[in-house]
């Protein structure tokens with residue numbers, strides 16, 4: 383009997399009803415679950431994701447892969463991917479999120495972890511070559527966060543938070559790279575279409591857009607043994623009751639993202655799917671909407687969608 387996920391869903395629902403839910407969520411995680419310390423696995427995962435985005439840019443648009451401008455959608459708490467983009471050659475990185483969720487203590491942890499990776503060789507293994515000059519500036523940012531705060535310290539590296547709905551972002555026409563990690567699955571389809579449409583309009587020839595999407599029930603990460611397909615058993619109506627605004631999950635499957643891209647006239651240049659094997663659904667209860675879909679599509683656990691705009 384799985385109860386942990388239900389407890390987490392209930393707490394998130396309660397927090398989402400408070401006046402400043404993101405602040406309340408941070409305080410809850412800091413004081414109660416003690417999860418504001420950067421975990422090794424979470425850090426390494428983001429290092430790999432940054433490596434994937436940079437590799438896509440270098441592979442598909444090599445002439446735009448130096449001194450470039452980048453946009454990260456849904457940056458969240460830790461500026462790990464933006465710092466890696468700086469280390470990989472970006473001169474300007476925009477962190478788009480509804481609110482600036484960064485904090486000095488979170489940015490300091492990200493910088494410290496990256497400095498340690500630079501020292502042990504893990505950094506270049508994950509994200510490719512990094513100029514010594516950039517490592518020196520990263521080290522200086524660690525001290526600058528303590529002295530002047532993260533906004534000034536990251537600003538010196540060209541990294542800026544841009545709070546607000548990404549549908550209104552217009553500060554960087556023709557960025558070389560637009561990317562996100564585990565963000566698209568948290569955005570309601572109509573809003574998501576608006577964001578991708580905005581990115582399409584900003585993109586220029588050779589802009590690379592790279593989105594990593596996690597199609598799993600995220601409660602499976604806190605409730606050992608809970609199936610990654612668990613949330614697919616609920617009807618849309620029931621799910622709308624369970625879901626919350628702190629960490630909403632749209633439950634879209636890979637084909638539904640492809641359909642949004644198609645409607646917007648955005649080509650998928652590369653699509654990398656994981657776990658797209660319908661036999662993994664054996665014994666799973668599925669709501670009717672998912673029973674009607676191709677089982678391989680429903681079973682897909684993650685996708686990486688890469689576009690090179692022409």
Ligand SMILES: C[S@@+](CC[C@H](N)C(=O)[O-])C[C@H]1O[C@@H](n2cnc3c(N)ncnc32)[C@H](O)[C@@H]1O
Pocket residue numbers: 428455456457458459460478479480481483546547548549562563564565568569573577
């Ligand atoms: C799961 S979190 C991101 C996690 C982060 N990428 C990481 O790797 O840790 C999803 C983020 O998307 C942001 N988001 C949702 N809708 C958005 C929108 N319309 N514009 C900008 N950001 C949005 C949320 O505020 C949230 O911080």
